[in-house]
Amino acid sequence: MLVHGPIASLNWPPMTMKFLVKDKALWEKLAEGKQVEVEFTQEGKDYVVTKVK
Ligand SMILES: [Cu+2]
Numbered sequence: 001m002l003v004h005g006p007i008a009s010l011n012w013p014p015m016t017m018k019f020l021v022k023d024k025a026l027w028e029k030l031a032e033g034k035q036v037e038v039e040f041t042q043e044g045k046d047y048v049v050t051k052v053k
Contacts, residue, residue: 002038020048 003016029052039051
């Protein structure tokens with residue numbers, strides 16, 4: 001789960017939601033409580049993380 005702030009381009013309010021991480025290298029950049037900047041794409045009903053900064 002990721003907690004994110006408002007995303008104006010998608011008309012999303014701040015929320016906590018599920019993202020899929022398919023790439024193991026990206027997964028390793030994530031950790032509980034860590035603040036990250038991510039890029040993601042929509043695949044059907046899922047949101048898939050494509051980049052972690
Ligand atoms: Cu969201």
